[in-house]
Amino acid sequence: MASDLSRVKKELAECAKDTKSSVQCVPVGGSMTHLEGTIKGPDGTPFAGGVFKIDITIPGGYPFEPPKMKFTTRIWHPNISSQTGAICLDILKDQWSPALTIKTALMSLQALLCSPEPDDPQDAEVARMYKDTYQTFVQTAKFWTETYAMEHMGGGDHENAIARVCEMGFAAAEARRALEAHNWDEVAAINSLLSA
Amino acid sequence: MESSERDQEEATSESAKKLQEYEATVAQQNAIQEEIKKAQPLVGKAVSPSALSPEYTDNVKPGFLKGIEYLSKRYARLRPVRGDGNCFYRALTFALLENLVLKLRSGDAAAAQAAKAEAQRLVDKGKPMKESCQTLLSLGYEEVSFDMFSAELLEALEGIETTTPESLEAKFNEDGGSGEYIMWFCRLLTSAFIKSHPSRFESFLIGDTVDTFCAREVEPLGVECEQLQIIALCEQLDIGVRIEYLNGEDFDASKGLDAVPVNMDGRQEAAAELLFRPGHYDILYTA
Numbered sequence: 001m002a003s004d005l006s007r008v009k010k011e012l013a014e015c016a017k018d019t020k021s022s023v024q025c026v027p028v029g030g031s032m033t034h035l036e037g038t039i040k041g042p043d044g045t046p047f048a049g050g051v052f053k054i055d056i057t058i059p060g061g062y063p064f065e066p067p068k069m070k071f072t073t074r075i076w077h078p079n080i081s082s083q084t085g086a087i088c089l090d091i092l093k094d095q096w097s098p099a100l101t102i103k104t105a106l107m108s109l110q111a112l113l114c115s116p117e118p119d120d121p122q123d124a125e126v127a128r129m130y131k132d133t134y135q136t137f138v139q140t141a142k143f144w145t146e147t148y149a150m151e152h153m154g155g156g157d158h159e160n161a162i163a164r165v166c167e168m169g170f171a172a173a174e175a176r177r178a179l180e181a182h183n184w185d186e187v188a189a190i191n192s193l194l195s196a
Numbered sequence: 197m198e199s200s201e202r203d204q205e206e207a208t209s210e211s212a213k214k215l216q217e218y219e220a221t222v223a224q225q226n227a228i229q230e231e232i233k234k235a236q237p238l239v240g241k242a243v244s245p246s247a248l249s250p251e252y253t254d255n256v257k258p259g260f261l262k263g264i265e266y267l268s269k270r271y272a273r274l275r276p277v278r279g280d281g282n283c284f285y286r287a288l289t290f291a292l293l294e295n296l297v298l299k300l301r302s303g304d305a306a307a308a309q310a311a312k313a314e315a316q317r318l319v320d321k322g323k324p325m326k327e328s329c330q331t332l333l334s335l336g337y338e339e340v341s342f343d344m345f346s347a348e349l350l351e352a353l354e355g356i357e358t359t360t361p362e363s364l365e366a367k368f369n370e371d372g373g374s375g376e377y378i379m380w381f382c383r384l385l386t387s388a389f390i391k392s393h394p395s396r397f398e399s400f401l402i403g404d405t406v407d408t409f410c411a412r413e414v415e416p417l418g419v420e421c422e423q424l425q426i427i428a429l430c431e432q433l434d435i436g437v438r439i440e441y442l443n444g445e446d447f448d449a450s451k452g453l454d455a456v457p458v459n460m461d462g463r464q465e466a467a468a469e470l471l472f473r474p475g476h477y478d479i480l481y482t483a
Binding site: 006007010011014061063064091093094095096097098099100101103104 | 222337338340341342344345372376380383384387411412415416417
């Protein structure tokens with residue numbers, strides 16, 4: 001009965017049903033052990049308007065062991081590493097219980113965005129800023145949200161940029177890779193593709 | 197600028213250090229858990245209570261050896277249970293099921309009938325299974341978070357007549373196996389009782405609500421239990437247990453240890469007889 005992947009399947013099915021939820025979770029590739037979660041930045045916080053992606057690995061001992069989660073979208077928050085996305089949250093460590101689910105864990109992350117705990121920090125620099133110069137923290141967190149967690153040009157514009165690069169005779173996948181590598185600067189992306 | 201860069205470097209190395217420290221702690225905890233796993237089966241073979249003596253020969257408290265002597269007279273056997281913080285829940289669920297199995301196979305028709313009726317009661321009459329699951333749903337637990345656990349207990353109870361003591365032992369000795377599912381479900385049943393009787397418990401929970409208490413002190417694996425959890429689980433299952441307390445205090449040998457009854461009012465028989473030593477529970481057998 002080790003590693004209960006049928007439970008993961010059930011949980012994902014429940015998530016998929018609840019399309020209105022502000023947290024989502026989908027499998028990555030065909031495996032049930034690697035998932036991607038998405039949480040919306042809560043209103044009234046510096047994370048509002050952002051969409052944050054969470055990398056989720058289901059360990060062999062699930063649901064006795066907690067899912068491993070980390071932010072892949074960069075975020076400025078005292079309990080999340082601004083470098084690695086590692087999260088400091090009790091329920092993902094010793095306070096995990098099988099009564100919790102991937103969805104409830106994601107909702108707890110969302111709650112963490114609403115109420116940071118700077119006294120138990122994951123990122124000491126962010127925590128210090130939060131405590132010493134709160135306004136600077138809010139501005140920085142907002143800036144990071146706008147920079148990393150929002151699609152600036154709107155989702156469609158990325159697709160348009162890819163389409164324009166493809167017109168130059170490149171495949172969509174390599175066009176996307178180049179654009180991502182150059183922060184969606186079309187000229188730089190095309191130059192790099194041409195010089196490759 | 198320079199100083200802020202230095203700050204950032206410092207902060208980064210500080211958080212990296214914190215992460216390293218945390219990882220070291222986790223690694224150490226895992227190593228200890230691995231040691232325990234190797235040394236102690238989840239549910240061990242029954243031995244004479246006197247087998248505990250060597251552990252206490254050098255103990256400064258005289259009550260331990262005297263207590264073990266008393267236990268050896270009063271109880272025929274003791275079954276050690278792995279000391280991983282789940283021992284009470286595991287000892288109770290194993291003893292509860294094993295008692296039913298032993299009665300069913302005892303050759304005593306009345307005892308077998310009673311055991312069958314008790315298994316049936318646990319399945320569908322009153323609180324134990326069906327009502328407990330309803331209670332959990334009404335308390336806001338998601339079905340997906342407990343249905344596989346409740347299914348294991350249900351299956352164990354429904355299949356009690358074809359269970360042998362050996363198959364039960366095997367079931368409980370698989371790491372992450374069925375016995376562990378049953379054991380954890382009993383944690384959830386404990387929560388169910390505490391959360392549905394907040395007024396009874398809240399005055400004992402300093403600075404906690406029943407919800408925060410259960411999330412921290414009941415539901416996570418490996419969190420040891422106190423009297424409060426024991427009472428709650430017994431009442432939720434509507435069973436009684438008797439617990440001997442061997443804590444090293446001197447005692448009157450003519451009176452024996454304190455076999456503390458939990459939820460035994462109006463009951464003749466305990467569903468399980470347990471031995472408590474500081475931080476640990478094992479199973480006792482009179483026969």
